[in-house]
Amino acid sequence: MKNKMKHSVLITMLLMIATLFVTAFTVPSVQASASDNSLQQIKQKGYIVMGTAPDYPPYEFIGKDNGGSKVYGADIELGKAIAKDLGVKLKVKSMGFDSLLVALQTKKVDMVIAGMNETPERAKSVDFSKTYYSSGLSLVLNSADDKKIKSYKDLQGKTIGAQIGSVQYDAVKKGIKNINLKGMENINDLILALKSEKIDAIPLDTAVAEAYAAHNPGLKIIDAKMPGQESQNKIAFFKGATSLENAANKTIDKVNKDDLYTKKFVPAAAKHITNNKSQSQFETMWQYKNFFISGIEYTMIISVVSVFFGIILGVIFALMRLSHNWLLHSIAVCYIEFIRGTPQLVQIMFIYFGLGTIVNVPALTSGIIAISINSGAYVAEIIRGGINSISDGQSEAALSLGLSKKQSMQYIVLPQAFKNIWPALGNELVTLIKDSSLASVIGVGELMYQMRAVQADTYLGVAPIAVIMVIYFVITFTISRIMKHLEGKISHGTND
Structure with missing residues (x-):
């Protein structure tokens, strides 16, 4: 029986890995072979999405805008010019520089303008426009x-x-x-x-x-x-987007003819670069309080929603792993071991970029899904440990009183298990709040993302880091105290 179960687990895990590889490698090839209607699609939806990494002033950087934040830069001005010539609106999506080409290949963005140069390696994956600016x-x-x-x-x-x-x-x-x-x-x-x-x-x-x-x-x-x-800045497009690339090249020709990039776009961007030399770092950080408040909001949204679904997934897969049904047990083992065996950052990127080739999932939703799935695997093991800590005599006594196995689990075992694992669940919540910072890699505006925005706009390195360290500590310490208080209430209620 054990050999059969091990065999089934191995088969299930191999099927999961095969599915991942099929998703990762076959979908992009299908996209590349499709006929070119890239320009038509842009005009139909009425906007073009530009991907950029806003830590590269004066090309692209994040600045203040009516109490919030906005991406500015000479490259943004170029993106606006292209959108205007196409008769559509421009939407800017920010993320890490090393994620931009992946976002382009998975069509999360329509073009990348980020002071990017063409290289033979990059040219194998994406197409490039004419040069729009040269620098040493x-x-x-x-x-x-x-x-x-x-x-x-x-x-x-x-x-x-x-x-x-x-x-x-x-x-x-x-x-x-x-x-x-x-x-x-x-x-x-x-x-x-x-x-x-x-x-x-x-x-x-x-x-x-x-x-x-x-x-x-x-x-x-x-x-x-x-x-x-010499740096030759170009715009990147996904492979085969010839019509869109040609349209952008027409705008670039006009820009190069009148030297608009140097004479117009760079000066327009320079107006938004913050000058805080006469201020103390405390005064500067206070001016960016709305950035940090926005980061707290996103961090708490990710954390609260993820812990809710993480607990639900944890309960389901803990019970599946404890089940005597070999199929349910095998699926639970594969899920828990695979998720715990891969980095959470990779999971976030796969949900956003990998599954994004099939379903267009927004960055915030992708972050919540990935963090929920990751949390669910760890919570499942916590709950399984809690259930195993309850003696078999409890279940036997419940059955002797006429309760079904389901009722025994629902009314006898799980309540006691949750009491035992409450401290561990509190630790998982604290960890999840800190792990929400990983969502910044796909452009979610949580605390880490906002810290980067403040760094980029103020050119201050340590002060923004110190601010979010204090914010994270206040949040996690407060939650730890609340969980400790509830733990005391639960223990007191049980003793009564």
């Missing part, structure tokens, strides 16, 4: 090192930081030998690492380097002097 490569370093580092040749033996997935990362990796290269997703993190002397230099697009150096005293930029490393 500079190095950002601490002013104290300007005599030690004059060009890229002086970087040998040093620690260099670069944004993961950027052409600067590839340029340094291929062009400079004997260096310790550290990749980070966010440029603000790189600047923070540079100022704290964790790294010696950062290769950046010249315009971006100038923006960060201007707002960070103690930093300096120099010409990298690397041959053939």
Whole structure:
């Protein structure tokens, strides 16, 4: 019987893995082979979705807008120009730079404008427009090192930081030998690492380097002097979107003809870059209180909804795993072991990008689904442990009194099990609140996302981090106290 059960579990797990691979690899190929109606689809729905990573001033960054936040930048102005020429509205979707091409391939966005350069590797997955702006490569370093580092040749033996997935990362990796290269997703993190002397230099697009150096005293930029490393910014489109790409190229031709990017788009973006040099960090953080309040709202929405569905899933799969039905048991084991054996960040990205190829699920909903599913697996094991802690004599006594197995579980076992596992459930809720920060990778505006927004707009690295640390502590400490109070109430009620 045990061998049969193990065999069935193995078959079920293999089927689950096969389903994941079929979803991940067959759907994009179907999309690529479809006929090109990309421009027609944009005009039919009346808007075009632009994906970007808003930590790249003056190209794209997050600024204040009527108490809230909004993405500004020269690339945003270009996106508006393209949308205007197409006769549609522009919608901007923010996410991490290394997630942009995945979002494009899964059609979460219609185009990516993010100071992106074409590379042979990227060209295999997406199509690129004409160049709309060219810029050089500079190095950002601490002013104290300007005599030690004059060009890229002086970087040998040093620690260099670069944004993961950027052409600067590839340029340094291929062009400079004997260096310790550290990749980070966010440029603000790189600047923070540079100022704290964790790294010696950062290769950046010249315009971006100038923006960060201007707002960070103690930093300096120099010409990298690397041959053939001029940045050629282009727009990315999903494979086969020829009609949409051609329409965008017409706008780019007009922009290049009159040099609108440099003369109009960059100055328009510069008006929204915050100047907070005359203010204390406390005053600056207070001005962004609405950002943090919005982050708290999203964090609590994700946490409350996810813990609700997580407990429901936990109860269902705990009972399934304890079931004597081999099929139900096998499904529960596969679910629990697979979810617990894969990183939650990967699960969030798969729900949003992977399943998004079949059903277009919004970022917030995707985050809630992924976190609920993840929480359900852990809660299931907590509940199973609680049920197993109840002696068999309890169930036997209930059956002898005429209760059914279902009634025994509902009225006798589960209430006692929940009393035993209440502290563990409280810990799971606290963990879930902190894990909600992972949803920022797909652009959900929770606390971590808002912290990044404040960093990008103020050029302050540590202060926004300190603020959300305090906020997270206040939330989790308050919930811990509430759970402790309820635990005392439950224990007192049981003793009575």
